[in-house]
Amino acid sequence: MKREDIDPIENEQAGEIKTRITTLIEKNNLYFCLECGKCSAVCPMLEFYGSYVYDRSPRAVVERLSFDPEGFDDEALWYCLACQECTFFCPSGVDFQDFTIALRALLLRHGFKKYALFCPVCGTYIMPKKEFENFQKTMNDEKIGELLSVCPRCKTTGYVEILHRVAPIQKRPKR
Amino acid sequence: MEQKAVLIIGGGIAGIQASIDLADMGIKVYLVEKKPSIGGRMAQLDKTFPTNDCSMCILAPKMIECKNHENIQLLTYSMLDEISGEVGRFKAKVIKKARFVEEDKCVGCGECAEKCPTKVLDDFNAGLGKRKAIYKYFPQAVPSTYVIDPAYCRTLNGKKCGVCEKICKARAVNYKQKDQALILDIGAVILATGFDLYDVAPLKEYGWGRIDNVITAMQFERMICASGPSGGHLKRPSDEKEPSRLAFIQCVGSRDIRHKRYCSAVCCMHATKEAILAHEHYPDLTSTIFYMDMRAVGKGFQDYVHRARDQYDVEYVRARPGRVTENEENQNPIIHYEDTVRRELNAREFDMVILSQALIPTESNVSIAKKLGIDLDEFGFISTPEKLADPFGTTRDGIFGCGFCQSPMDVPDSVVRASAAASKAAEVLSLGV
């Protein structure tokens, strides 16, 4: 996604976004959520973030957005790693991973980019700000810190590569 | 009234009840059961909810009534081979498998099994104990005749043995016995094939098969049953110690689109029962039941659940656990879950975890349905096309279904359906169709 793609639509009707979110909700079966909590229990990010905060767990987001699609201006929507554990285990068929990715794309298209990080050179969307902050905090190696500045698109910043290499080994709890 | 008989396939409580009702009406019944004894799942249970009656004590008189009734012919260790004709005029071929033990000679003394050298994993005890190659399915089996498992018997597999034949004082062992084919004139068929237990090994997140102290509910039933492999004592698999903190995980494989989408209907109640029984045996024991909805809908069920909570130290936590891990030092299972009411993530250690496995239609339904020319639904249950207008019908006239094989239901509902199917069959026979 280039910088020029992200065109803040000034008088964007929240209604249109709401409609599109509703479509995404239906497409990804968010209504089927029975609030059983299995997604929260398998989510690696909750452990990563430490103590549980209601707002961030998959089922919380599902519950909130299912019936309050206007609540999309929310940092919590950017914490998810999109690792697919919740989607894999959800007994009701909710596809939270797909929903999150599509939702973020939708929001970015409509200019809601304050929670996301972009390459300072080419403007490509890299990752949620919060995620980058956490990597910075937890990654001590200077070299890795340097590598974090290579972009996959223009090759001047390299967050995504590191993410895939480092995160599964270090950050995922043992099963 | 036409002198045709009714063929009942499945000798669990539903099949037994339907047989007795029809036989009492003066109608001849052939009760076909694939296992060596009738009794079905109720024979494997210790107690039944919500009365906490001893299961075998209320089942055994009915089993004996079946055996002794002049209008019921018990065909155990038998299966339907083929059927032709139509309602009122079926011809069924039933194969009675060879037991290699003569039914009219065997007195059920058990000396053969004592001396048999071959041990086999015991399916009746949910794999928790061993039986011999010559065996009685369970102590109160009806008929009480022993049977030789041809898959494991040394003599039948060409190896040197013959011990049981030598030992048997009644001279009942006959290695040369052959399968028998019976051709029966049938007016109507009733299916009562019950259920099997879902294999929970694929649910790797719960650790059955990987973590010693994670067992299934049926294994727990056999453990706590006085006539089971541990004589009613709870001994956890890893170290045989008495557990004092139990956890029950509900909906393992049920209400899960990755496994079985439906609800198995009885697990909420049987988990509560098992927790109550465990506490009765061990007053210091506590249980935690992880559930989504506490489906206690039958008569007296809500009171039962309240009693469990108030008097038997049972805690109900609304959560569907994410996974079970193991404490490597003491092999205690640890359950990782989100308590959805408290909205807290927790990891709690227990001594033993019991998985309430999904209950599935028996695998023999597939071949039976094919032979009978009836449909199964997407889950493998006997298809009831008109669930409201005709709750016992199948997709073929004259063939009826009752009990769990139609849809998950508990014992009282199964028994009602069994009597109902008996009425339908009686109608068919009296209308002289």
Added chain:
Amino acid sequence: MALRIGIFVCHCGTNIGGIVNVPEVVEYARKLPNVVCAEGNLYTCSEDGLSGIRYKIKEYDLNRVVVASCTPRTHEMLFRKNCEQAGLNKYLFEFVNLREQCSWVHMEDHDGATEKAKDLVRMGACKVSLLNPLEDIASEVIGACMVIGGGISGLSACLTLANQGYQVELVEKKDILGGLLRDINRVFHTNEPSSDLLDPLINSVLTHDNVTAHLKTELLGVKGFIGNFTATLKKGLRTQELKIGTIIVSTGASELKPEGSFGYGQFDNVMTQLDFEKRYKSDYKDLNRIVMINCVGARVDERTYCGRFCCITAIKNAILAKEANPGAEVSILHRDIMACGSVFEDYYRGALKVGIRFIRYNADRPPVILGNGNVVERVKVYNELVGRDIELDVDAVLLTTPLVPGEDTRQLSRIMKIPVGNDGFFLEAHQKLRPVEFPSDGIFIAGCARYPTEISECIAQGYAAAAKAAVPMAQGRVISDAFTSEIDPLRCSACGRCIEICPFGAIDWTDWEDPSGTIRTVALVNPTECKGCGLCVASCLSGAMDLKGFSDEQILAMVSSMVEITSQVA
């Protein structure tokens, strides 16, 4: 005639033989007075054992038989029949329990168990000496069944019984058949009109040759016993007597109207699910915001039971409302969703799919209705799983209530002496294995009169009760055990205790002419209905009652026999 007793002691495999020294007991038995034959068996109930007894009866010309083995609960009938087959009156047989009452409870003490076994056998021999030959009591069964209540359960029972060739008398207090289903607009899970289900059934029943329908008719009284009931009916000013063999109670239940709860009765737009169906039928398009509150009056302190299918009813109405008006906001406030089984779980998922919102609340923090004038405008509820209050605007508030026992339940219970449970519904003979039977023979139950039951189960129970009723009618007669209680009218003081205490309604008043010619009212036991439980004997203050097969004389003789040897040993 001289007594010739045969005693057969069983090893029961190792169950008895492994603890009790059976040969020693046999030796002991042989020396008891009047015993001409005693032997041991490995399994007395096996074909060998049974034929052995028959042979010995003939060989030794036995006129009394004692079997000392397991439990009479499972085996008494077997051994009695066996005696009968050998030509011996089956009531000249006595069962001694050496397993549950001896070997199984004294597993550590083999010597003690053997001594006790000897005592028990001696007592058994003593009792059998005092037994008299008796005959089974057979009574005719009228091949007609009275079905009380013409709802879905009763109609189903009628149809199948009529199809099986029995006469059916259908008694319905209203002038129309169909019961509660009549008031229901559409049925779950097919969402078809209830008339689709009812009309063909009603038609089949009314046009059946074997059915006589008594509409707008009340049941005044029932007398008699299985096979021979007399029912008194009242229609308008006329009364009529029916003679039937069996009775099925299918009087249904009614929906709870929760006056005072959540504004019911106070606000226009607060109604129960049934009210909703009646008021709107299928015309929901003006309802844009519906909130349903489940478990109103159910699973609470005053009424602990669960209504079983009210969750499904709420889901049904929610789905129908949403189908009629896809933009509507429909929320169901619940405490658990009881969608058991395969059909209902999918029905629930269907509701989730169309965006019906399920909000879980705790019984300790029920929803609050916020009214304005004569309508409720908002409902506030603490969403338990989310941890915050939610306020919903509403056009209509639906209260999901359970079924409660029908108003006729108490009266019927008195008329027919059938029990009612703590929850106010009729109480069946055994919750697990006898759900459609009453303890009194010949009377059966089906449908919501027993407990809230969904349609397919109502139909199943109707058919099941019919099967139970068909059994005695098919046999044409009922055979009752001869071990019944008997009254000595001379001693009866007509206190009525026995009549009150009998759980089977087997004792009633009768007029009796005493030796001096005076007519007195005394109690009379109906041997067909009597189960021989002995409660009346224990309760009789005048000593007028006795139980055949367990008479005072017999029991006291057993006690003497037990005590005399013990005191000799001491």
